[in-house]
Amino acid sequence: MNILTSTWHWSVSGFIIGVVMLCLTYFGKTFGMSTNLRSLCSIAGLGKKVPFFNWDWKSQRWNLVVVLGAMLGGFFATHFLSDPSNVSINPATILKLNKLGIDAPNGKLLPEALFGSDVFQSPKKLFLLIFGGFLIGFGSRYAGGCTSGHAISGLSNFQLPSLKAVIGFFVGGLIMVNFIFPLIF
């Protein structure tokens, strides 16, 4: 097994993610991915209707370039650095997925049960994907940031608001997987 194609160790990845944040800080910017959603809304012309989108999104153009880079990086890693041994999660977790009727990873990043191409024939899947996205978009803007802006940038700078938001992220996540998943899957 190759060191590049096997699952990267959490310490290596965590360190590099921290360095990514520090690089952007050194460039005079703030690491935060959900801001790009607001920029995209502005580019779509929503600034004419809603004042929130009438802002200086051009000052965030660099962030859209980070997104483009991330997309290329994802493409590269998925197509040239993947291995069937990837996503080897805890067997106990696979057992729980089984009970919910969700397919085991077997090297895949995403379950067919939610992201499969039959989504067009399944209004339920389509709804779950869009609704999940909706919660992410609405929640991250309401909380003023997501995992990158609050958990990484904010907590690294000992920001109390970020701690509140991150606790909220985890409470929300725990409610979803423990109480709502059994109802929807």
Added chain:
Amino acid sequence: MKLIKYLVVGFVFGVVLTKTEAVSWYRIFEMFQFESFHMYGIIMTAITTGVIGIQIIKRFHIKDIKGLPIEILDKERGTFRYWIGGLIFGLGWALVGSCPGPIYILIGSGFITVGFVLFGALFGTFIYGFFKDKLPH
């Protein structure tokens, strides 16, 4: 050319998040079941690295790339928006297993159905912008 460094940083970010499987729905599910240290390890190492770096920047008054002092803005004060917004975000994060960064990364990797998640996220952002002044913060 000034933008090239952002492309490189983004590329590294995309590769790392994919190779450590932080973009995987399965890893997020596993994390919320407390059945692996993997995701917690990533987040804690990233924060530790960040804390050390930010402290170095502050104590040694490191200048940014243009030679200007680095200012790290404090987050706005508030409580309700962080608890409630965070909670709503967390529900979505666990449902589709991706936060905003991974949404773009997965689409770039060729997972086209994640496009619906992006659509939903843009719609959610729009709805927030629309009702912003009526929401308690």
